Amino acid sequence: MASISSLGIGSGVLTSDLVDQLVEAEKAASQERLDYKTERAEAMISAYGTLRSAVTELRLPMRQLSAADNLKAFSATSSHDSVSVSVDSTKASQGSYTVDVLQLAQAQSLASATFADKDSTAIGTGTLTISTGSESKTITIDGSNNTLQGLADEINEAGIGVSAGVIDTGSGYRLVLSSESTGTANAISIEVSDNDGVSDDATGLSAFAFNDTVQNLEETVVAQDAKVKINGIEITRSTNSFDNVIGGLTFDVTEEGVTSTVKVEQDYAAVTERVSAFVEKFNALQSTIKSLAGYNAETGEGGILTGDSAVRSIQSQLRNILNTVVPGLENASVRTLADVGITTNYETGGLDFDQSKFEEALKNHPDDVTALFAEQGRASDEGIEFLSSGSDTLAGNYRVNITQAATRGGVLGDTALADGVVIDDSNDEFELTVDGKTTLTVQLTQGTYVTAEDLVAEIQAQLDASSALNSEGQSVLVDLDDSGVLRFTSTQYGSSSNVSIMSIEDGGAALGLSVKTGTLGKDVAGTIGGVAAEGDGQVLTVTGSGGAKGISIRVTGDATGDRGTIRFIEGIGEQAVNLVTSIVGEDGSLEAKTDGLERELERIQEEQERLDARIESYRERLVAQFTAADTLISQLNTTGDYVTQQLAALAPNSSDD
Numbered sequence: 001m002a003s004i005s006s007l008g009i010g011s012g013v014l015t016s017d018l019v020d021q022l023v024e025a026e027k028a029a030s031q032e033r034l035d036y037k038t039e040r041a042e043a044m045i046s047a048y049g050t051l052r053s054a055v056t057e058l059r060l061p062m063r064q065l066s067a068a069d070n071l072k073a074f075s076a077t078s079s080h081d082s083v084s085v086s087v088d089s090t091k092a093s094q095g096s097y098t099v100d101v102l103q104l105a106q107a108q109s110l111a112s113a114t115f116a117d118k119d120s121t122a123i124g125t126g127t128l129t130i131s132t133g134s135e136s137k138t139i140t141i142d143g144s145n146n147t148l149q150g151l152a153d154e155i156n157e158a159g160i161g162v163s164a165g166v167i168d169t170g171s172g173y174r175l176v177l178s179s180e181s182t183g184t185a186n187a188i189s190i191e192v193s194d195n196d197g198v199s200d201d202a203t204g205l206s207a208f209a210f211n212d213t214v215q216n217l218e219e220t221v222v223a224q225d226a227k228v229k230i231n232g233i234e235i236t237r238s239t240n241s242f243d244n245v246i247g248g249l250t251f252d253v254t255e256e257g258v259t260s261t262v263k264v265e266q267d268y269a270a271v272t273e274r275v276s277a278f279v280e281k282f283n284a285l286q287s288t289i290k291s292l293a294g295y296n297a298e299t300g301e302g303g304i305l306t307g308d309s310a311v312r313s314i315q316s317q318l319r320n321i322l323n324t325v326v327p328g329l330e331n332a333s334v335r336t337l338a339d340v341g342i343t344t345n346y347e348t349g350g351l352d353f354d355q356s357k358f359e360e361a362l363k364n365h366p367d368d369v370t371a372l373f374a375e376q377g378r379a380s381d382e383g384i385e386f387l388s389s390g391s392d393t394l395a396g397n398y399r400v401n402i403t404q405a406a407t408r409g410g411v412l413g414d415t416a417l418a419d420g421v422v423i424d425d426s427n428d429e430f431e432l433t434v435d436g437k438t439t440l441t442v443q444l445t446q447g448t449y450v451t452a453e454d455l456v457a458e459i460q461a462q463l464d465a466s467s468a469l470n471s472e473g474q475s476v477l478v479d480l481d482d483s484g485v486l487r488f489t490s491t492q493y494g495s496s497s498n499v500s501i502m503s504i505e506d507g508g509a510a511l512g513l514s515v516k517t518g519t520l521g522k523d524v525a526g527t528i529g530g531v532a533a534e535g536d537g538q539v540l541t542v543t544g545s546g547g548a549k550g551i552s553i554r555v556t557g558d559a560t561g562d563r564g565t566i567r568f569i570e571g572i573g574e575q576a577v578n579l580v581t582s583i584v585g586e587d588g589s590l591e592a593k594t595d596g597l598e599r600e601l602e603r604i605q606e607e608q609e610r611l612d613a614r615i616e617s618y619r620e621r622l623v624a625q626f627t628a629a630d631t632l633i634s635q636l637n638t639t640g641d642y643v644t645q646q647l648a649a650l651a652p653n654s655s656d657d
Contacts, residue, residue, distance in 0.1 A: 092248025124204030183238025390550015
């Protein structure tokens with residue numbers, strides 16, 4: 001068979017160009033149809049992707065509005081620059097506080113006596129045990145490092161929260177030690193074991209001793225806690241930052257002797273901004289839908305998704321959420337978006353937002369506005385607080401039944417505390433472990449306590465000032481039971497709540513105590529909506545099936561039995577988040593549409609492959625037919641040429657005749 005490049009040699013007519021033209025003519029209609037279907041499927045996939053993005057953009061502002069805390073934004077102001085305040089809107093509440101700064105926290109500094117040289121003057125040998133806060137380390141001074149600089153280097157390398165340096169006073173050198181943390185709990189203590197045999201004099205290594213009994217260093221800066229009065233109540237912290245004093249507020253102080261008025265107010269503008277963001281994203285979604293599925297009356301053309309069922313479904317479901325009364329708010333002052341100034345613009349399909357009307361509704365009916373957007377639980381019992389719900393929680397009323405109230409753990413002494421107890425260095429310390437995780441030493445002020453109540457107040461003051469407890473957000477209450485026996489109670493509820501006495505001086509005789517393990521608290525137990533719930537302290541959570549699944553409440557008080565109902569209201573924000581998630585999720589309508597189009601593209605590709613195979617077969621047939629015809633024509637031409645030549649050769653002979 002002749003190659004396609006040799007076609008037409010015999011005939012000059014049946015050329016490869018003619019084959020290409022015939023093949024193209026055969027393929028054109030089918031190829032045009034496949035190209036159109038491919039372009040449309042790809043364009044629709046792109047359109048669904050654009051729609052998916054616009055719908056997804058709506059989820060973030062609605063998720064913010066679905067959290068009740070975001071509808072109760074607070075801002076705080078301070079009347080004095082030396083008292084700064086930060087606010088956590090999820091925990092804060094409106095109020096006004098007077099903050100008097102009594103004392104700033106300081107880090108302790110110590111200085112040695114003067115030495116002639118920092119690198120050559122011997123300072124003695126032995127060991128120093130340096131303690132600060134919860135850190136302690138023993139360092140050895142020998143012939144290799146018994147200079148001021150050598151001692152400073154050893155302390156810095158110890159990494160225990162104490163920095164050391166050597167300063168040149170102009171008349172000699174002094175070692176300077178500084179605690180790296182403020183507060184009395186981080187004061188420096190140095191115990192010395194001097195190789196000269198005397199560890200408490202001011203010669204040799206003993207010159208660096210500084211503890212409760214020996215103070216051979218000069219205290220140039222006293223370790224000091226920060227103290228403020230908030231509304232007349234004195235508060236102590238080891239740093240100049242005060243948190244866990246008032247819910248949601250943190251105070252930072254920088255100057256002593258100043259008074260500031262701190263005001264916490266609801267930040268309506270911040271909430272309005274969040275709602276405005278939702279309106280903006282919703283209107284952007286409507287614009288996207290209009291561009292993809294709208295109809296242009298001037299051109300008489302519609303968008304690529306005009307009449308699409310998925311688009312109609314999305315719009316219908318969103319309108320249903322935004323325009324109907326929220327279940328549970330039928331009799332409330334705020335029931336729909338229109339009640340807070342959000343209305344539908346029927347010309348554009350978007351939303352109009354009257355911000356002043358919204359802020360007025362938020363001021364006058366904050367609970368109803370919160371329930372309109374966010375999830376909310378309304379308990380009929382004042383001792384029950386709604387905390388949260390789960391993704392499967394359904395709106396409705398659920399009855400609460402408590403079979404066991406939460407309790408706090410603690411420990412009770414052995415004998416009644418007497419009046420006139422004398423506290424001295426033989427009985428001024430005892431050690432507690434709180435909630436199984438924090439161990440602290442209680443150091444009592446020495447003296448005579450006229451009444452048992454005076455001594456209880458002293459113990460409580462030391463517990464309240466404990467940096468170990470404050471850093472963990474823990475606290476312990478101490479009082480006398482009906483028999484006058486000391487009782488220590490954790491403020492935490494539940495099975496991890498406890499107080500145990502780990503050690504006590506003089507056997508506890510003065511305080512009527514002994515080493516003993518306390519009694520654990522109990523977790524709340526009961527049902528919500530008839531379904532058993534798990535207790536954790538005072539918190540009860542439904543983990544089983546049913547409409548109440550995921551509801552979490554805090555139960556206070558000792559009452560058991562029927563505790564009324566909890567009404568769960570699912571606001572517009574939560575509903576919209578769930579709707580958007582279902583739309584753009586793996587099983588959503590847009591995913592189904594896109595998957596269908598992807599499968600169509602696969603079918604089109606299969607059709608393309610079949611068309612290409614058919615056309616290739618057609619081309620091969622044409623080439624074979626053309627080749628055969630061309631060969632025949634070539635043979636005929638050759639025969640014709642031969643006949644012509646023969647006739648020409650005979651022509652002279654004919655003339656001779």
